[in-house]
Amino acid sequence: MKKLIKELVEAYGPSGNEENIREIIKDKIEDKVDQIKVDNLGNLIALKKGKDSSKSIMLAAHMDEIGLIATHIDDNGFIRFSNVGGVSPYTLLGERIIFNNEIIAVIDKEGKLEDISKLKHEKLYADIGASSKEEAKKKVNIGDTASYYRKMDDLGDRCVAKSMDDRSGCALLIETINQLDDQPSYDTYFVFTVQEEVGLRGSKTSAYGINPDLGIAVDVTLTGDTPEAKTMEVGLGKGPAIKVKDRSVLVHPQVKNLMIDIAEKNNIPYQLEVLTAGGTDAGSIHLTRSGVRSGALSIPCRYVHSPSEMIDINDMKNGVELLVNILESDYGKAFE
Structure with a gap:
């Protein structure tokens, strides 16, 4: 699984530019599903037909990553930019970035900065090594x-990389497809969504088209296990987190209880997650049409929305085991 995660996290794919990562995922799953398509917005939707087609489930992980967008190039070839998604200016000083999956740049700030709290995106610039606007515009x-x-670094049980949010979720869905021993109980849509980081947009359109009976988003969540972290129960290595609430969704109790029951029945370690800020694709899925029973399986992750997001590989493995057991169970009875 580490090899798979490495390939996904190192791929290029900011919100709105998911073509590259989508092709990588498509190549890995198209021979293992019954149908696969790309919808109008760019979501990759793969269907694995179930033994019973009377019900369907949608599993969603977003392909896009946070990023930057060029807004101005000055006469000396320095590039000004804005954020695409939740990129803090504090994580950008001295960072190297890549434009268009090709052009490397380093980020620095204007002049002296005596008060770090005043650092804003408009005070930063990207340097691609150009000496004029004309030279820079040939590249960006x-x-x-x-x-x-x-790049991803392997620390043993822990792995560190950019875009674990949410390429780790994509890896979890791919590995779930790989480990299904049989047909799932019901029609199962594996959806790799676009533009989650800028407003849960891909899950909104894909869920409308699929109209599932059950939706589960697979995404990262914050942890409370670092020095002076915000107090919360979730920590690395204690199992995947079953969401109870975040800013975008109050998880349907039938979905939460289903996930807990299957985890306990199969001795799969899990945590319960209450996130006071942020959201996932479940926020859009549960509001689709007349409403969809929805929940989320969360991968504990330190340093979210930074260049060095950290996950525990055991949480990933247990997350796959939980999803496989859900898909192979007669979960439809829980909603009757």
């Missing part, structure tokens, strides 16, 4: 996007 143009330029 207004509207071009960039992501962090980082």
Whole structure:
């Protein structure tokens, strides 16, 4: 699984520019599912037909990563930018980024900064080594996007990389497809969504088209296990987290209880997650049409929305085991 995660997290794919990561995922799953398509917004939707087609489940993990977008190039070839998704200016100083999956840049700030709290995106610039606007525009143009330029590091049970949010979720869904021993109980849609980081957009359109009976988002969540972290129960290595609430959704109790029951029946370690800020694709899925029973399986992750997001590989393995057991169970009875 580490090899799979490495390939996914190191791929380029800021929100709105998911073509590259989508093709990588498509190549890995198209021979293992019954149908696969890309919808109008760019979501990759793969169907694995179930033994019973009377019900369906949608599993969603977003392909996009946070990024930057070029807004201005000055006469000396320095690039000004804005954020695409939740990128803090404090994580950008001295960082290397890559525009268009090709052009490397380093980020620095204007002049002296005596008060770090006053650091804003408009005080930063990207340097691609150009000496003039004309030279810079041969490589980068207004509207071009960039992501962090980082490799994955293997720390044993822990792995560190950019875009674990949410390529780790994509890896979890791919590995779930790989480990299904039989047909799932019901029609199962594995959806790799676009533009989650800018407003849960891909899950909104894909869920409307699928109209599932049950929706589960697979995404990362914050942890409370670092020095002076915000108090919360979730920590690395204690199992995947079954969401109870975040800012975008109050998880349907039938879905939460289903996930807990299956985890306990199969001796799969799990945690319960109450997230006071942030959201996942479940926020859009549960509001689709007349409403969809929805929940989320969360991967504990330290340093979210930084170039060095950290996960525990055991949480990933247990997350796959939980999803496989859900899909192979007669979960439809829980909603009758």
